[in-house]
Amino acid sequence: MKYEVVEIEGVAPNNYHAMSIYPEYFKVDGKWLGVSESRMDTVPVIRDGFIEVLEFRNLKIGDKVIVGRTEDGSERIYLYTEGFNTEDSSFEMFQFRSGRTRETAFSKDYDELAQIMKYERANKGHIVWVLGSSISMDLRTRFNFSQIIKSGYVNAVITGNTMATVDLMKGLKSDNPFIQSRASDSRSETLQDYITISKVREMGSIENAVKGEIVEDGIMKTLVDYNIPFVIAGSISDRYKLPETYNNVYEAQDAMRFHTRKATMLICLSSVLFTIASGNMTPSYNIFNEVTKPIH
Numbered sequence: 001m002k003y004e005v006v007e008i009e010g011v012a013p014n015n016y017h018a019m020s021i022y023p024e025y026f027k028v029d030g031k032w033l034g035v036s037e038s039r040m041d042t043v044p045v046i047r048d049g050f051i052e053v054l055e056f057r058n059l060k061i062g063d064k065v066i067v068g069r070t071e072d073g074s075e076r077i078y079l080y081t082e083g084f085n086t087e088d089s090s091f092e093m094f095q096f097r098s099g100r101t102r103e104t105a106f107s108k109d110y111d112e113l114a115q116i117m118k119y120e121r122a123n124k125g126h127i128v129w130v131l132g133s134s135i136s137m138d139l140r141t142r143f144n145f146s147q148i149i150k151s152g153y154v155n156a157v158i159t160g161n162t163m164a165t166v167d168l169m170k171g172l173k174s175d176n177p178f179i180q181s182r183a184s185d186s187r188s189e190t191l192q193d194y195i196t197i198s199k200v201r202e203m204g205s206i207e208n209a210v211k212g213e214i215v216e217d218g219i220m221k222t223l224v225d226y227n228i229p230f231v232i233a234g235s236i237s238d239r240y241k242l243p244e245t246y247n248n249v250y251e252a253q254d255a256m257r258f259h260t261r262k263a264t265m266l267i268c269l270s271s272v273l274f275t276i277a278s279g280n281m282t283p284s285y286n287i288f289n290e291v292t293k294p295i296h
Contacts, residue, residue, distance in 0.1 A: 001027050001076035003046055006063040012056055015067045016043045019053055021284040023083050023292075026051055026066055027076035036287040037261050040280035057250060083285065084294040116265060116296050117153050125264035130278045131159040132270030136167035136219060146222040156259040157223060157230040158278055160271070161238045161245045162193075164220055164230075168206070168242075169196040171218030190239070197240050205243045231255045233274070257281050264288070265296040 004013035019042045025032045028046060035044060035051045042053045046064040059065065071079035120127050136142050148154060169192055203209040210224040223230050232245045233252035246252035260266065260282040268275035285294050 001066060002068060003064040003066050006059045006061055006065060009061055010057050010059055012043050012059060013065055013067060015069065017066045017068050017077060018042075019044060020079060021280075021282070023080045023285055024071070025078045025080070032078070034287075036283075038283045038285075055253075083292075113267075120265050120296075121152050126155045126259075126262045127153055127265045127267065128156045128158065128259050128263040128278075129154055130266065130268040130271060130274045131157060131163050131219075132274065133160060133162040133166060134270045136163050136170065139170070142167060142170065142218060145219055146217070149219070149222045149226055149228060154223075154228055156228065156263075157219075158256050158259065158274060159230065159232055160274065161232055161234055161241050164206070164232050164242055164245075165193050165196055167218045167220050168200060168209070168215060169193065171215045171221055172196055172199060173214050173216055194240055197242055200242055229259065231259065253277070253281070261286070263295055264293065 004016075006013065019035075019038050019040065021039060024035050024038055024044070026035070026044060027033075028049070028051070033049075033051050035053060037053055039053065042055050043059070044066040045052045045054050045059070046066065051066075054063070066077070068075035068077050071077055117127065119125070131145075134141075135145060199214060200206055200209045203212050203214065206220055207224050209215050210221045215221045220230070222228075230244075231252065232242060233256065234241055234245045234247045234249075238245065241247065246255060256278060260278060263282055264286075266278060266282050268278060282295060285292055287293075
């Protein structure tokens with residue numbers, strides 16, 4: 001196995017090995033070493049006899065980055081994609097939308113999803129949810145997700161400024177007529193958002209707004225009440241942001257990564273960009289208490 005030393009901070013050497021979400025092994029000093037927390041958009045670095053996976057921006061001068069683009073063992077780099085397959089695929093715990101016809105009910109998917117959620121909760125798993133803005137726009141969905149939190153199926157939430165703002169707006173105690181229902185025109189909608197964010201900023205944080213009892217119900221209130229962590233990642237389209245919203249994209253990625261690295265299950269709803277970002281930083285497996293397990 002070959003490596004090159006980083007000469008410029010944040011710049012990987014030529015022919016660096018790009019990591020994937022699958023199990024990878026590297027032969028170092030005659031021993032094959034596995035990697036935990038493998039993920040997209042990263043490189044493997046040799047440190048103290050172990051392989052650490054780092055984002056490009058976190059590379060430091062002197063880091064030993066493994067180089068090589070083959071994955072068949074010829075360069076002492078081996079990628080294994082069949083780690084969690086079984087001889088009989090019918091015994092796979094979760095094969096989403098496979099082996100079905102156009103007549104198969106979608107309820108089958110939700111039954112399988114619920115089965116895994118129950119398993120993870122019973123076995124102290126870590127279920128991370130990625131939520132898009134539409135989740136808070138529908139009152140029934142908003143209520144139901146709050147119930148999911150209360151039932152112990154949520155260990156962390158990753159979302160954007162709009163989802164949190166709309167949810168808080170719907171739960172905000174206010175006599176202001178603009179806060180009674182979601183506006184149908186863009187001008188009133190924007191004004192509602194501004195009023196909501198201003199009220200929360202007056203309180204200093206979402207947690208203070210909840211504990212100050214100016215928010216009656218909703219997803220964000222339930223997260224605070226049940227001490228469930230959340231990450232609100234900012235967007236270039238955000239015109240006005242909640243206090244907890246990350247303005248720096250790298251800080252947002254690091255905060256998201258803090259939770260995805262612990263995930264045993266990742267559920268993404270109603271957001272393509274957040275889904276792609278979260279999926280890229282989540283491996284297909286991880287090592288928990290020296291046991292390698294798939295991430296659902």
